[in-house]
Amino acid sequence: MKVTVGPAQYIRNKGLLEAAGTYIKNFGNSAALIGGHTSKEIVEVSLRKSLSEHGVLLKHSLWYGGESSESNIDRLVADLRDEKIDVLIVAGGGKAIDTVKAVAYQLNKPLVAIPTIAATCAAATPITILYSNEGEFIGIERKSKAPDLVLVDSEIIMEAPVRFLIAGIGDTLAKYFETKSSVKKATPTALNQTAIAIAGQVYQTLLQIGKESVNAVRTQTVTKEFENVIDTVILVSGSVSGYGGDDCRTAGAHAIYSGLTIFPEVHHTYHGEIVAFGILAQLCMENTSDEELKTLISYYQEVGLPFTLQQMGITNLSDSQWRRLGDITVTIEDMANMPFEVTPKMVIEAVRRADEIGNGMLTTGVSAQ
Numbered sequence: 190m191k192v193t194v195g196p197a198q199y200i201r202n203k204g205l206l207e208a209a210g211t212y213i214k215n216f217g218n219s220a221a222l223i224g225g226h227t228s229k230e231i232v233e234v235s236l237r238k239s240l241s242e243h244g245v246l247l248k249h250s251l252w253y254g255g256e257s258s259e260s261n262i263d264r265l266v267a268d269l270r271d272e273k274i275d276v277l278i279v280a281g282g283g284k285a286i287d288t289v290k291a292v293a294y295q296l297n298k299p300l301v302a303i304p305t306i307a308a309t310c311a312a313a314t315p316i317t318i319l320y321s322n323e324g325e326f327i328g329i330e331r332k333s334k335a336p337d338l339v340l341v342d343s344e345i346i347m348e349a350p351v352r353f354l355i356a357g358i359g360d361t362l363a364k365y366f367e368t369k370s371s372v373k374k375a376t377p378t379a380l381n382q383t384a385i386a387i388a389g390q391v392y393q394t395l396l397q398i399g400k401e402s403v404n405a406v407r408t409q410t411v412t413k414e415f416e417n418v419i420d421t422v423i424l425v426s427g428s429v430s431g432y433g434g435d436d437c438r439t440a441g442a443h444a445i446y447s448g449l450t451i452f453p454e455v456h457h458t459y460h461g462e463i464v465a466f467g468i469l470a471q472l473c474m475e476n477t478s479d480e481e482l483k484t485l486i487s488y489y490q491e492v493g494l495p496f497t498l499q500q501m502g503i504t505n506l507s508d509s510q511w512r513r514l515g516d517i518t519v520t521i522e523d524m525a526n527m528p529f530e531v532t533p534k535m536v537i538e539a540v541r542r543a544d545e546i547g548n549g550m551l552t553t554g555v556s557a558q
Contacts, residue, residue: 195424196302196312196313196339197337198338199341200212200341201340201420203411205342206236206239207235208239209235209236209240216337217245217275217299218245218246218275220247220275220301221250221251221278222247223280224305225253225255225280225282226252232280232303248272248274249274251268253265253285255322257285257291258288258322259327261288262291265292266296270296276299277289277292277301278301278302279301279302280303282309283309283460284320287311287318288317290311290316290334290335294332295332300334300338301337301340302336304346304423306349307346307354307418307419307422308354308360309423310360312423312427313335313339313423313431315333315335316333317330320450324456325451328522329522343415343419347406347415348409351406351407351493354418355461356462357418357422358395358402358418358422358465359462360464361426361461362464362468363442363464363468364430365392367440367441368429369388370528371433371438371439371440372385374526380432380436383433384431384433388429391421391425394417394421395418398417399491399492401414401415402414402415439526441471441474442464442467443464444518444519444521445540446463447518449463449514450463452506452514454501454502454504462495463501466498466543466547469486469546470540471527471539473543482543482546486550487550496547497547497551498540512537515532519531519533
């Protein structure tokens with residue numbers, strides 16, 4: 190049995206970036222920063238200054254490549270393999286963090302993650318989600334590592350567009366629904382029952398204060414609710430699969446997310462936004478009542494999550510496109526975690542039903558942002 194609950198250490202505070210060197214110096218005297226263009230612009234000046242004050246030289250600042258793809262991972266490994274670097278630092282969102290988790294694994298280096306958005310739990314898990322260079326889902330890479338340290342500056346998260354936090358809420362909601370389904374195939378243990386309990390608490394936290402956290406970003410006010418949701422999205426949700434292991438993995442919602450990425454028009458929609466729709470489709474596969482679905486959609490309307498295909502840019506799918514969606518989605522590794530066999534027809538019917546119910550809700554509440 191192997192359990193990776195999360196990062197070795199997690200620290201979250203306002204203005205934390207200015208003190209980053211205090212913590213990173215424990216890993217050595219030289220570092221390389223890898224991240225997205227925007228994220229590096231946000232953190233590099235303050236990070237370099239803090240590292241210098243604590244005797245750490247930032248030797249390289251590299252772009253991660255835009256996708257967590259095999260080619261970007263291989264390129265970074267080749268660029269850094271012969272460099273005398275003590276620690277890797279990644280700044281950015283889920284794809285940047287996932288990319289460098291795989292790089293750090295291959296180079297056998299300590300890894301510090303500085304999330305600049307709260308959109309996924311990538312900083313708290315040991316796996317890397319692989320995509321093509323065009324953004325289409327490829328698979329799950331387990332030659333990856335959880336960060337040794339996660340530094341979350343709540344002011345940086347606050348300054349990111351609110352849509353990132355909304356997407357994080359969508360991705361994190363899936364922990365509850367997918368864990369409930371995937372664990373049905375397992376024998377109860379102390380670990381997977383703990384994971385279920387955490388997933389339930391994650392769900393309740395988001396229901397209770399998700400809207401308040403979104404409003405906090407809109408008013409640019411760091412509140413207790415906002416920081417609690419940051420911790421829930423980035424750290425606590427990652428511990429669900431950490432404790433639950435293979436018994437509590439992503440399931441139908443993420444499989445449908447991955448299937449929908451075959452359509453280029455959805456690539457402007459964030460991971461957690463598509464996953465949120467995937468939750469609705471998974472619930473349809475599980476024969477959830479219309480009323481339960483409408484209750485969840487009402488919450489989506491409150492926080493600004495999409496609940497129709499059109500809101501994600503997908504319109505007028507042809508019969509062949511529907512068939513391709515069904516055929517590909519059932520091959521996604523996540524779908525095997527459902528407690529029953531899923532057929533392409535079931536996927537198509539579930540997505541259509543979720544979309545139909547969602548469209549019926551468009552005239553009520555607040556539509557997705």
